[in-house]
Amino acid sequence: MRYAILPAPHANVRYDAVQRELIRAELSILLGDAHPVESIPFAGTPFLCFDAPDEPFFRRLAYRLSAAYVVFEVRDGLLCPLDNPNPAFLPDDVSGVLKYKGKTNEVFTALLINLAVFSGDYANRFDQHLKILDPVCGRGTALFEALKMGYEASGVEIDKKDTDELNRYFKKYLEYHRYKHTVRQTSLTVGGKAGGTRFSYAFAPDAQALKTQPGCLTVVQGNSMDCPAFFKNAQFHAIAADLPYGVQHAGQDGKRPIPPALLLEKLAPAWVRVLKPGGAVAVSYNVHTLPTERARAILAAQGLKVLQGGAYDCFAHWVEQAVTRDIAVAVLE
Template sequence: MKYGILRYPHQNTRYFDATKHLLVGELTVIANALNITIENDNYEVINGVELYCFEMPPIDEMVLKALHQISSNFILFEILGDMLRPLNTTKTSYFKEDLSSILKYSGKTNEDFTAMMINVGIFSSDFAKNFNQPLNILDPMCGRGTTLYQGLIMGYNVSGVEINSKDCEEIDKYMKRYLKYHKYKHEASHQTIIINKQKKGIKYTIETADTAENYKNKNRRIVQFASGNTLDVNDYYKKDSFHVIATDIPYGVQHSGTSKSQPIDMTKLLESAALAWHRVLKKGGTVVIAYNNFTLKHESLQAIFEKTGYKVLREAPYDGFEHWVEQAVNRDIFIAKK
């Protein structure tokens, strides 16, 4: 059968251009994980509409769900000659998509790109076939929470660590306001974490669900985030907790309005972080890191993660995610498996 994907008409035209190849990479990772052979894939213009077209065996319900989850998939069509039949009737998300899109702030990671990182992580892990289960996703440098929001939209349990305590306060305030406004049932709490009599950061927990019935039946999702250092991730979360770690690390570029602190030596930080993250990641789980390849090289990341015992994924399609963001940022993703 022949299918075609119309990409989301992204406001950021640079990113929209990049989704042309990012979509191919993301779909290939998903198809490989689900043992689906894709043939004759190409961009085609059909009656004035540009679609990424491909052939694959007739899509069953599980594959359809996986394709719906592709971050730049706006509409999936079945193609019969020049007739396009949309297959979006079953396209749903666990939480409304505006949870992450309404927030605008300097240094925010593009939410569609974040969804792509989560997908690449899940479908490259040993848990790919459980992608429609409430897997546990961690962003160990979560900023003001895009990965948390995006993961929740996709129906996952989401956790974070962020060194800037103000960001965690913002996430807490925003989540509570959002859930209250949209009448999602929820329960929020926070506690100060004390390890060996030493005061660590604050850990926030919010339990919620897509419907009141699911909430009542305890079929909930958990949103957790801790204000603290990523190197202390083991103080906040249990060993072997997460199926995927996905994070957008600092780019070594100062954005106006952000803190005036010294740029971080990422290589040094990651040498210790790789080990701390390894402990909280499940075996077969993956780490996906977005990085600026003007300031950090894949080879350095590879050396750090291999030394810590991860298997680095670099062969195609994993070599197809590099894209231009701005003059000082050329972004790529690094993927490694425990």
């Protein structure tokens, strides 16, 4: 059967053209080599098309594309809309309501998570309750995107202003949508000293679901270098991180701003310790402050297998005048 995905357009026309290229590469990674992706216009709008059996697996996968708006079956040249079989774990706007300077765009964030999930050994479990970490989570865009996908999300952020705002927002959001929830706050020690604060959320639409199958979010205000002190070893199936670009955010090692390359060198060893074997890391960065070869070399130096060639070399893209973003993906074998 032929599937056709209508992507939601981005409001900025220049970025929309960029996004179309990104999601095409993303879809080839989601589908693998057996299902080539084509961009075909219907009524002047490009759709992403592929051939695959008429199975729920492929519907779920097509709707998992970061920018997927509606998925169709192409039958005798006509578009027949297909229902989205992926459960809605949280309302769609949870990652979009909060606006702030330095926020990573939601569609790009979903793409980053997808690359991390689909590049590792857990790809065929993409619709299960995997554990995802954003070790530089800002105000939580990746955490909210991961929760929407039905994952257990954990994040680390060094800036207390960001975690305060994230916590304020998420509590209000759960209250507004009348979700039953609990929040636990714990002080953390690292090497015998105060090392941050953990906020653990459990939430669900009703009291019964809160007992049996709660959504889980953990936010740590602390230094990502201390991930092994915050989380059990080898627990995450995937790590998605949008590093400071060296424009809005300078990287921090706990004391002073440091350049993104040095930050990645300091943080990557900590991330590897909390990643499960077979899990993957997807890191995005500004190539003007961290060239792709360097980012890949830093991940390889940690014993990770860097994925390159084909679609993995198609993610460098314009964001704004001082930012050209790229993604490095690597697997812990």
